[in-house]
Amino acid sequence: MTRTLLVVAKAPVPGLAKTRLIGTVTAQEAAELAAAALLDTLYCSLAVPHARVMVAVTGDFGQAMRCQELLRALRQCVVVEQRGSTFAQRLVAAHADAGAFGGPVVQVGMDTPQLSEPLLDASFDMLADTDAVLGRAEDGGWWALGLHDPGHATALASVTMSTDRTGDDTLAALARRGVAVSLLPTLVDVDTWDDARHVAGIAPASRFAAAVALVRQHPARGVA
Numbered sequence: 001m002t003r004t005l006l007v008v009a010k011a012p013v014p015g016l017a018k019t020r021l022i023g024t025v026t027a028q029e030a031a032e033l034a035a036a037a038l039l040d041t042l043y044c045s046l047a048v049p050h051a052r053v054m055v056a057v058t059g060d061f062g063q064a065m066r067c068q069e070l071l072r073a074l075r076q077c078v079v080v081e082q083r084g085s086t087f088a089q090r091l092v093a094a095h096a097d098a099g100a101f102g103g104p105v106v107q108v109g110m111d112t113p114q115l116s117e118p119l120l121d122a123s124f125d126m127l128a129d130t131d132a133v134l135g136r137a138e139d140g141g142w143w144a145l146g147l148h149d150p151g152h153a154t155a156l157a158s159v160t161m162s163t164d165r166t167g168d169d170t171l172a173a174l175a176r177r178g179v180a181v182s183l184l185p186t187l188v189d190v191d192t193w194d195d196a197r198h199v200a201g202i203a204p205a206s207r208f209a210a211a212v213a214l215v216r217q218h219p220a221r222g223v224a
Contacts, residue, residue: 002103003124004052005045008082008094009038009110011059012066024193027066029215032197035066036211040203042073042112047117051124052101056094058082087161092153099150106133106146111189113208121183126182132174135184140164143187152179157200 012034013026021030034179045053055077061070080097084090091107098105104127106120117188126133127148135144141162155173159166174181190196190208200209 002052002101003050004054004098004101004103004105005120006094006098006105006107007038007041007045007053007055007077007110008091008107009041009055009057010034011057011061011064012038012070013063014065015063016059018190020191021193021196024027025215031065033190033208033211035064035070036101036207037071037113038110038191039066039073040206040208041108041110041115042070044079044115044117045108045120046076048120048124051120054078054080054094054098054101055094056080056082056090056097058090063093087154088159089159090098091156095150095153095156099147099153104146104148105150105153106144108135108144109189111191112137112143112187112199113190113206114187114203119134121125123184126184130182131180133182133184134167134170134174136167136186137189138186139189140141140168141166141189143189144172144184145170147179152177155179161183 012031014031017034018030064070082090083093106123123133123146127146133146133150134142137143155177158173159169188195188198190199196212200212203209
């Protein structure tokens with residue numbers, strides 16, 4: 001069966017990426033961390049057996065940190081532009097684009113570089129027995145949404161994204177459509193420097209961990 005891994009990604013341009021980290025680290029370092037996280041996510045996704053990788057992008061990747069590495073990775077994926085005026089609308093549109101290929105869709109972002117190929121593969125396997133899978137994040141949001149029928153993503157249109165209630169509200173919106181949901185493991189999204197250090201410790205061999213280690217070489221700014 002055709003199955004699609006959907007990665008929703010923003011170009012890691014300094015000043016526009018990982019802005020909550022700026023102040024603790026520089027804008028360039030924040031974008032470097034975002035680029036490393038996205039590269040880890042893309043190559044993990046590309047390793048999942050029998051899965052097409054679609055990346056819904058926004059921003060100018062020509063101005064991104066690690067531009068050439070990212071463009072090489074993106075050439076191995078189907079790339080579409082994000083559409084919509086709100087993040088929720090862009091997610092709905094991205095699921096529609098991915099669903100056009102047929103088969104189930106599992107969507108992730110670029111904030112969980114600790115992802116593993118077995119975890120993503122298992123997410124698809126779970127969709128054989130349920131309508132949807134949701135991976136909640138410790139901050140109240142979610143890191144993954146898998147749908148056996150990608151049309152159910154229209155439920156996201158009523159959900160306010162990036163709040164500490166986004167996970168609960170997503171589950172409620174899917175329930176109103178009669179969608180049965182199974183839960184994936186809860187993960188940490190990288191939003192703060194503490195998150196970055198925690199995730200680097202979980203995935204010490206990752207590009208992200210290497211980027212965190214480089215930032216930590218500048219203790220004068222207070223990072224440790």
